[in-house]
Amino acid sequence: MSIVISNGVLQVPGAQDKLRQKGRERVGFFDDYTMIDIETTGLSTYRDRITEFGAVKVRGGEVVDTYSNLVIDPKNNKVPAFITKLNGITKEKILAEGIPAEQAIHEFREFIGDDLIAGYNVNFDLNFTYDLVEKYHEPRLANDYIDVLRLARAYYPGQHNRLLDVMKRSGIAQVEQHRGLDDSLDTIKVYQDFAKYFSPEVLHKAQASIKNFDLTSKPLPIWQLGRFNPISNKKILLANDLELDLTDVNLMINNLSGEAQDELAFDTNYVIVNDRNFFSKDELNTQIKELQHSGSKVKKLTETFFLGMLDDWARS
Template sequence: MLGKKKGKQRNEYVPDYVLYDLETTGISSLYDEVIEISAVKVRNGKIVDEFSELVNPGRHIPYAASKVNNISDKMVEKALTFEKVLPEFLAFAGDDVLAGHNIASFDMKFLYRDCEKYFGQTLTNDYIDTLAIAKQCFPEWKHRRLGDLAEHYGISTNGAHRALADCRMNQQVFELMAEELKGTVNKQTEMKICPRCGCTLKKRNGRFGEFWGCTGFPDCRYTENI
């Protein structure tokens, strides 16, 4: 929703939220533009609706960006501008808590900028950055990219770097990390050592159930069935 005061970042799990992702012409929220926005609406931990739109940025999409997100000038030439698409996203999100990976330092900046630019108001929704949640769950990891988390949990990364595919992947990751936060996954009564690198093993929850995973991940990817 739009208003005068920005929402706050929340480092907790909520069962109802809208998880979103942007694809852009580059990494600068000062100079670059949105070329795709997608979102999934979640109720009680389950996806109940989806939103996805390509966006015409009014400029050439650099090769470096297209190489990552596979979005070309041809794909967006008949798409609406972000000034037209953004209200549709805001209507979809309503006053829900927003969520996404690394949104505090990237995606939210684009939304704040363009809400101010087009409507003269800011985005008031609270938000959850799943990267911050990952830091709570996996403080020993050196990297906590969405792909690393998905691989850790056994979630498919097909279609990665297109916004809607990333949203679906991120939602699954967030729900599993919520279990980590609640302590229902990582409670364990014995210490197990990774035979490959010597780090401790920790109970994790993946697509096919619980397993032992090395706390040295992603440098060490040893796993063991429970």
């Protein structure tokens, strides 16, 4: 069976349960949705955490409700200095003004409901939110979504397209607040501005940028590899006890301009291991540590993390 990307979603036979079961991206302009934006302590869903939720409910193109809360983590509320410099959020501010994470995710999930979700580079926000929803056993976040960044890339091809860049070009604002509610409101302005000026041709270009590839049929040309392909130029070894089909995954690695290796070497970039064996002290893990101690840059990734990287690229 093939590993494919279907309408921007990675499909891996026998391992689909290892992926976040998010909705599908819808490329277009809609009158009813909930715009979301979160603030975090960093970029990694595994190491970092949400510090603020912001959302705006839109009906008929008009704002009808808002949600905003800082989030108190049950264990750690330290905020890196560079984040505080960016948005003014501190540990003291979170503890003084925030609400517990369990309460915050319940309220945020309830606020979103069954709505079409919108956001700027929204998969970042969805990944963090999805994981917190799962942690606290809220209704799964499988809503379809709009990514305003995809629209920006089609409208301003070949340019830097941070939210701030687009706001400046549109005359919407000269600064980005980096706060959940403020950025949600600004992104609505960007989205509605695009709705006024998008031609059918540009909208079709944005829609056509959604990936639909068979990753196990033949090597993808450079133009299809696109942005942020996590496998390009990486040498990857698969452990023998994976739940994934090793033949298909090795083929996929080579088709995505990576190199599937038969054995561990000093130049190996990634070793993909069974989720249960990440902390194992077996021979393979011992060899990885020895290589790392000798200067190798090899990294060990679980199947779930590896597939998550690929799904993020598939949806980009």
